[in-house]
Amino acid sequence: MKRHFILLISIGFLLLTWATADEGMWLYSAPPTAKIKTKYGFELTPQWLDHVRLSSVRFNNGGSGSFVSADGLTFTNHHVGAACIQQLSTEGHDYMKTGFYAKTQAEEAKCLNLELDQLVGIEDVTAQIKAAVKPEMSAAASGKAQRAATAEVEKSCTAETGLRCDVIPFYSGEIYDLYKYKKYTDVRLVFAPEFDAAFFGGDPDNFEYPRYDLDISFFRVYENDKPAHLDNYLHWSSAGVRDGELIFVSGNPGSTGRLLTVAQLSFLRDVQYPLLLKILAQRIEALQNFSKQSEENAREAKEDIFSLQNSDKALTGFEAGLENRSVMTTKQADEAKQQHSFEANPKNAGVPNPWNEVSQAMAFEESIYPAYTYLERMRGFAGHLAGFGRVLVRGAEELPKPNSEREREFRVSGLPSLKQQLFSTAPIYKNLEIVLLSTSLEQMRNALGVNNPDVQKVLGGKTPEEAAQYLIDNTKLEDLAVRRQLYDGGQAAIDASTDPLIVAMRGIDPAARSVRHEYEDKVESVVQQNGALIAKSRFEESGFSQPPDATFTLRLSYGAVKGYEENGKQIPFETTIGGAFEHAARHDFRPPYNLPESWIQAKAQLDLNTPLDFVSTADIIGGNSGSPTVNEKGEIVGIIFDGNIQSLVWNFVYDDTQGRAVSVDARGIQEALRKIYHANGLADELMGTKVAGAQAGK
Numbered sequence: 183m184k185r186h187f188i189l190l191i192s193i194g195f196l197l198l199t200w201a202t203a204d205e206g207m208w209l210y211s212a213p214p215t216a217k218i219k220t221k222y223g224f225e226l227t228p229q230w231l232d233h234v235r236l237s238s239v240r241f242n243n244g245g246s247g248s249f250v251s252a253d254g255l256t257f258t259n260h261h262v263g264a265a266c267i268q269q270l271s272t273e274g275h276d277y278m279k280t281g282f283y284a285k286t287q288a289e290e291a292k293c294l295n296l297e298l299d300q301l302v303g304i305e306d307v308t309a310q311i312k313a314a315v316k317p318e319m320s321a322a323a324s325g326k327a328q329r330a331a332t333a334e335v336e337k338s339c340t341a342e343t344g345l346r347c348d349v350i351p352f353y354s355g356e357i358y359d360l361y362k363y364k365k366y367t368d369v370r371l372v373f374a375p376e377f378d379a380a381f382f383g384g385d386p387d388n389f390e391y392p393r394y395d396l397d398i399s400f401f402r403v404y405e406n407d408k409p410a411h412l413d414n415y416l417h418w419s420s421a422g423v424r425d426g427e428l429i430f431v432s433g434n435p436g437s438t439g440r441l442l443t444v445a446q447l448s449f450l451r452d453v454q455y456p457l458l459l460k461i462l463a464q465r466i467e468a469l470q471n472f473s474k475q476s477e478e479n480a481r482e483a484k485e486d487i488f489s490l491q492n493s494d495k496a497l498t499g500f501e502a503g504l505e506n507r508s509v510m511t512t513k514q515a516d517e518a519k520q521q522h523s524f525e526a527n528p529k530n531a532g533v534p535n536p537w538n539e540v541s542q543a544m545a546f547e548e549s550i551y552p553a554y555t556y557l558e559r560m561r562g563f564a565g566h567l568a569g570f571g572r573v574l575v576r577g578a579e580e581l582p583k584p585n586s587e588r589e590r591e592f593r594v595s596g597l598p599s600l601k602q603q604l605f606s607t608a609p610i611y612k613n614l615e616i617v618l619l620s621t622s623l624e625q626m627r628n629a630l631g632v633n634n635p636d637v638q639k640v641l642g643g644k645t646p647e648e649a650a651q652y653l654i655d656n657t658k659l660e661d662l663a664v665r666r667q668l669y670d671g672g673q674a675a676i677d678a679s680t681d682p683l684i685v686a687m688r689g690i691d692p693a694a695r696s697v698r699h700e701y702e703d704k705v706e707s708v709v710q711q712n713g714a715l716i717a718k719s720r721f722e723e724s725g726f727s728q729p730p731d732a733t734f735t736l737r738l739s740y741g742a743v744k745g746y747e748e749n750g751k752q753i754p755f756e757t758t759i760g761g762a763f764e765h766a767a768r769h770d771f772r773p774p775y776n777l778p779e780s781w782i783q784a785k786a787q788l789d790l791n792t793p794l795d796f797v798s799t800a801d802i803i804g805g806n807s808g809s810p811t812v813n814e815k816g817e818i819v820g821i822i823f824d825g826n827i828q829s830l831v832w833n834f835v836y837d838d839t840q841g842r843a844v845s846v847d848a849r850g851i852q853e854a855l856r857k858i859y860h861a862n863g864l865a866d867e868l869m870g871t872k873v874a875g876a877q878a879g880k
Contacts, residue, residue: 204739447504482611550697620646
């Protein structure tokens, strides 16, 4: 049963504590230096910021990480690295189940489609992007002009630097920054514990605290087939953390909605979240039934189930936050105040009310949302193979266009990453693909209607189960050579293809493109134009006192290591390795509270008082998974892997009364590496005591 939590937030309390709370996922180009100095007496220096930024890394599959040795060693969560771990596994070698440790660099296993991005430069390009917009332009025309300008800035940057260059809009497009990334695409797995240790407590304990998880994994980045030499990496703390200590989190939070209008929040609460939760529930059930059929099925679906359950629980928390009257009342009061200030400003005379414009855009989005979700966003076509079909069909039409006219995913700046996924050698399990596609086709049919012309094109008179079976059984897109042939052959090859998934994607593409362009012109562009006006009005009144919403770009958060009170009980800031054994015993060591055999055998050698997990008030959200938790010296003291259930409302409003970020403790990691997994070479490399060449087996 999903747990909906009650948020004990009052309007007055929020307004009173906002200025002193540790709120903020701050841009590295605009850090909260004064706030931290005032509250904690610590001064961020440019050198400290540059070092932590260059030591941080983004995992392109949706997580964060950090460099932790000069030889390219990289640190993240197990659940961030799980896709690679799963892909490297086979029926006879299930590394999700047994764990993985490469004792030498020669044994490090190359991930099949993983990209890591290091942010090496930030440039303000606001003037360049805004110059493309002329006063007489409509919102739709303005949006198109800005997208074209963005594409050209990115293309020019990539050509000049050889880096990945992304123009990032902040505050709905009031500010545009050019983020320059060095990419690492040769990424190799070094260490991962067993899934049962990394996700101890399973879904019941997810977003809960106390926790007892070793949610970690280590990779190594290579260049020219050799470990990359890094000038910036985070040293490992041997002291760990203490109660009340100031810590920092450097990571890539995915998305927040703290600056959204009430109309946008209402859309999420009433339209988007209910639909997505329904989709997730049905897919989880289908995959669980699939897993019950055999041990191999369970292995194939394990990572997908974890990911879907995690999303389901997170969205449930987001929805509950917006259903809380105090949260929405606070948002409404703040918006009314903003509107009054906007209308009272003589500069805005004759300017349409931007909140009303956004509200109308949300009403239009609601009218197209099912088609947009199932056709364009591919919710009706789950699985890797259907995704390959979409990219191939779209690419044939997009790639011949000038860069500025392409859909954003086919721009020069992002094309290498897209091709890496398209041409990945990661295993495809057709039986799993059938289950995923069958479930999603059924959801699309039920949402759009059996008589919808695009539904009919795909089903062809078959049931969703029959159509999925036919499409997956007869496609050849699992063959890398076939995908390359279709990609290289361009439009002629796509037009001539009789592959059923290509035929299906060709059939729905006109409708999918149409609803996408409606969304861009009548929703995205309107929200961007008017959201920028709202942001500008806020800046004129209070300055840049609040960071922009998260955009899966590098941010710096800070806070204190601190427990909290729940139901009259004081929750300590840290848990211990011994506590993990006690937690398992309380549940009779039954799944998902079954500690791995490696832990049971090592118990006598372990210091059971070693801290394992801890909580802090650092401001995080999804995407921060794998973020390094560092102390004032910039040393690793832990790694973010979760937030408690009370933190999920942080998507919309920050409150640290009970909300906490959860980290694995650096001391627990060292204890586990040495005494459970006998990974002394890795542990020594983290501490900087490795004998030169030892890890390489020299």
